[in-house]
Amino acid sequence: MKMQDEDCRTERFRSPVKTPLQWIILIAVLAAILYVFTWDEATASPPKPFGQIVHPNNxxxxxxxxxxxxxxxxxxxxxxxxxxxxxxxxxxxxxxxxxxxxxxxxxxxxxxxxxxxxxxxxxxxxxxxxxxxxxxxxxxxxxxxxxxxxxxxxxxxxxxxxxxxxxxxxEQLNPKSQGSEDLVPLEAKSKMVCWVVSNWNENYARVKYYRELKNHIEVELFGSHAGRRLSSEEYIAMMKSCKFYLSFENTLQCSDHVAVDYMTEKVYNPLRFGVVPVVLGPPRSSYEKFIPKDAFIHVDDFNTPKELANYLHMLNKDDEKYLQFFGWRKHFIVTKVDxxxxxxxxxxxxxxxxxxxxxxxxxxxxxxx
Structure with missing residues (x-):
């Protein structure tokens, strides 16, 4: 009797014979379940579209x-x-x-x-x-x-x-394919010192330095802070009309590790458009890793903003000395990063x-x- 009961229980849970169609449906369901669980394990969130992919996702x-x-x-x-x-x-x-x-x-x-x-x-x-x-x-x-x-x-x-x-x-300076110098047209430069600034904070070192500098030389401001937003075309035209540009970073190096080598397009854009960047940010040694030492002016080279202003006034009156800042353009070109x-x-x-x-x-x- 016990043996018969065991046989009944075994028979009760034995899978019935399936037709080919039932096997196909069962395999499809199991594959779908496996895919869902595998995808959930492998990702923390659903994939996001990233535009055109070089190869198909397959x-x-x-x-x-x-x-x-x-x-x-x-x-x-x-x-x-x-x-x-x-x-x-x-x-x-x-x-x-x-x-x-x-x-x-x-x-x-x-x-x-x-x-x-x-x-x-x-x-x-x-x-x-x-x-x-x-x-x-x-x-x-x-x-x-x-x-x-x-x-x-x-x-x-x-x-x-x-x-x-x-x-x-x-962004960096790369060798030019040709050795011809890219001349800087002085006649197009109607402004002395320019600065495009939007992120304005009175506690920033660059703002404090500017407030002292403007007492000794005229600085023409652009950007949202000055209420003078520029389109891409206007930005390029503005750059080419300036002799000097304040390439002031909003982050300064505070130790041997913090902000090491940090410099942005603020220094490379003036170089690209034939303007002498006046930099405030990492020390001169950091800039010289990537830019010739005679291609820019560092605020640390002067004891006070007034001394810097006097130097800029001198260069403004001496075209020969001013053009010495562009000797690098005979051999290098600024390349953008995509x-x-x-x-x-x-x-x-x-x-x-x-x-x-x-x-x-x-x-x-x-x-x-």
Missing amino acids: TSNVKEKDTVLLIWFIPFGRKTQLKSCATEFRIEGCCLTDDRNAYLDADGVLLHHRDIARDMSNLPRLPRPVFQKWIWMLFESPHNSQKIPGLDDLFNVTMSYRADADILVR FPLEHACRACQYIRQRKGFQVFKNLSKWYWG
Whole structure:
């Protein structure tokens, strides 16, 4: 009797024979469930559109030897059209994608610091494959970027404006293909000192310096603070009409680590348009890593703003001495950076060339001091 009961129970839970159609439906349902759970594990949030991808999100189309770089965040939420790294920068063998389902196959993951949640909840949830490199990217100053606990030993590679970063990406002076000098037309310069400023704070060192400087030389202000917003065309025309430009950063170096090498387009734009930048920011030695020492004027070279003003007045009257600041233009040209496409391509190039094991320790100490 007991044996009969056991047979009944066994028979009761035995699966009935399924037709081919039932097997197809069952397999489809199981595949859908598996996909949902796999996707939820691998991503902290749904993928966001990043514009045109070089390769389709289906990584089966990627060539066997291609290096796959997964762009985890849209930097600052900007939408951009991605183009071929080979076409734009002559970087071959790179596949850029924003498809987070490709996480386990990606050779590298590019993570923009300013988009990382403070609790790191929007980072990949799955463990990092041993072959994969995480690239930490930040181009804002430490003063304007929050320090996030837990990131110190998380990344393999750093990308920044700093000269000691693994991947250095910044506007810079590159050799010209031709040796002809790009002359600066003095007749077009109707203004002495110009400054475009929007972020105005009375506590900033640059504002305090300006308030003293303007007592000794005329400074023509532009930007939202002055109620004189400029279009792109107006900005270029304004630049070309000025002899000097106040390339004042809103962040100063306070130690050997904080704001090291931090300089923005504020210094490179004047150089591009034939203006002498008057810089306030990192020490002269930081600027000289990237710019010829006789291409700019540093406020630290003068004891007071009045001394600087006197020097600018002297240069304004001596064309020969003024034009000496542009000797570099015979050999170099200022190149812009295509953000974020160039950053992604440079990151892909780096990990393509360096497949060995790599770690980076103490990110907070290195960047924030």
